[in-house]
Amino acid sequence: MQSDRIDERGRDSQSEPVTPDELTVAVDSVALRRLIEEVENKGDTTLAGYNRSYHRHNR
Amino acid sequence: MSVDIIDAIVDQLGTLAKRQAKPFNVCLHGGEPLLIGAPRLERLLRGLRLGMPTSCSLAIQTNGLLLSDSIIDLLATYGVGVSISYDGPADVHDANRLDKRGAGSRARVLNAMRRLQAHPTASGLFSGVLAVVDPNSSPIAVYEDLASTGAPGIDFLYRDGNRTRLPPGKARAASTEYGQWMLRLLRAYIADPNPPRIRVLDDLMRLILGSDGRKEGLGLTDFGIIVIDTDGTITRNDTLKVAYHGADKFDKPPSILDRALDQFLVSSDMSDYRALQRPTSPICLSCPELNICGGGMPAHRWSEDSGYNNPTVFCADQQLLIAELRSLLSAAKAA
Known part of the structure; x- marks a missing residue:
């Protein structure tokens, strides 16, 4: 991760309301491309395990 | 958990694995599953590994506080995927995850994660971190913090609630505090040139693209969770x-x-x-x-x-x- 980009995101989170329209510009995304290629190739991911969600934050 | 219970679980799951064609996953969860202690944990894992085929995976969801080097060795020996409960920045994690003295556990959890990552079998051992969404937190700061741990996978859970008792941070059933938070998280995820896996977002995208879901609460797959x-x-x-x-x-x-x-x-x-x-x-x-x-x-x-x-x-x-x-x-x- 580049620190300058982290800082920029931090400022964004404090000052800008995020709308869905702002998100639709990032079509050249590693995360999106990776998923599309996996599904097209019927590939698998490295994630394993199942996580339940009854957690102490509810108490 | 008594030895009798451990032996019964080992016996019953071994029998199930032989009779059920489809493999299943065994996840040690809590509370905190490492409270079982090393000797009984080893008895359980050894029995499960001997009694079930390797297609039946073993996993543990832990807060990391008892994740000593000897426990990590034990989990590696029996091929147990480790997921650590970790919420991110100190003001988020330590607000809810406290040790028994009431102190925030973040520093100790990060230390445990580093020990896990330093293990020779870390690439197959460490499956990722599990975080609970605080809709009042900065999703950008949470993403950056979680990604900086080097965890291969990240999963997020919404805080629990229902239509009678709303989840924390949600004003009305029709309001979208969690959705807005996730949109901002998504923004960080898709902009990252080297993103980890975010399971909940990947699963949603996989379903949208016509593939199968892998998480209860998404898609229409029946999950036989007991x-x-x-x-x-x-x-x-x-x-x-x-x-x-x-x-x-x-x-x-x-x-x-x-x-x-x-x-x-x-x-x-x-x-x-x-x-x-x-x-x-x-x-x-x-x-x-x-x-x-x-x-x-x-x-x-x-x-x-x-x-x-x-x-x-x-x-x-x-x-x-x-x-x-x-x-x-x-x-x-x-x-």
């Missing part, structure tokens, strides 16, 4: 506790000590439980996104007036998120 408590009681998914007291219990709670698990799994009790997972609300059944959302987790559908016959309390959040993911994937595929 819980074996430390006293041997077999229960439904314990997330159901957030619906009402006892919602996770079967009518006549069976015990692993005296009920054959493979027989119980084909009983009417189990059929009723599995049916409960399927959405029944007319709103859900006519919703074009049902195949993606799946009606959410049953616990989140609950209301005192109409039981589970409702959309998830996160319906508006999920609709917002799914619409954006659809738009992004469409644009990315066209690019």
Whole structure:
């Protein structure tokens, strides 16, 4: 991760309301491309395990 | 957990693995599963590994505080995937995750994560971190913090609630605090040139692209999740506790000590439980996104007036998120 980009995101989170329209510009995304290629190739991911969600934050 | 219970679990799951064609996952969960202690943990893991084929995976969800080097060695020996409960920046993590003295656990959890990552088998051992969403936190700061740990996978859980008792941070069922938070998280994820895996977002995208879901509460896959408590009681998914007291219990709670698990799994009790997972609300059944959302987790559908016959309390959040993911994937595929 580049620190300058982290800082920029931090400022964004404090000052800008995020709308869905702002998100639709990032079509050249590693995360999106990776998923599309996996599904097209019927590939698998490295994630394993199942996580339940009854957690102490509810108490 | 007594030795008798451990041996019964090992015996019953071994029998189930032999009789059930489809492999299953065994996840040690809590509370904190490492409270079992090293000798009994080894007895359990050794028995499970000897009794089940390797296609049946072993996993543990831990807060990391008892994750010593010797425990890590033990988990590596038996091929147990380790997921650590970790919420991110100190003001987020330490607000909810405290040690028994009441101090925030973040520094100790990070130390445990580093020890895990330094283990020679870390690449197969460390599956990732599990974080609970605080809708009042900065999703950008949370993403950056979680990604900086080097965890290969990240999963997020919404805080639990239902239509009678709203989740923390949600003003109304129709409001979208969690959806807005996830949209900002998504923004960081898709902009990252070296992103980890975010399971909940990847699963939603996989479903939108026509593939299968892998997480209860998304998609329409039936999940046969049962819980074996430390006293041997077999229960439904314990997330159901957030619906009402006892919602996770079967009518006549069976015990692993005296009920054959493979027989119980084909009983009417189990059929009723599995049916409960399927959405029944007319709103859900006519919703074009049902195949993606799946009606959410049953616990989140609950209301005192109409039981589970409702959309998830996160319906508006999920609709917002799914619409954006659809738009992004469409644009990315066209690019």
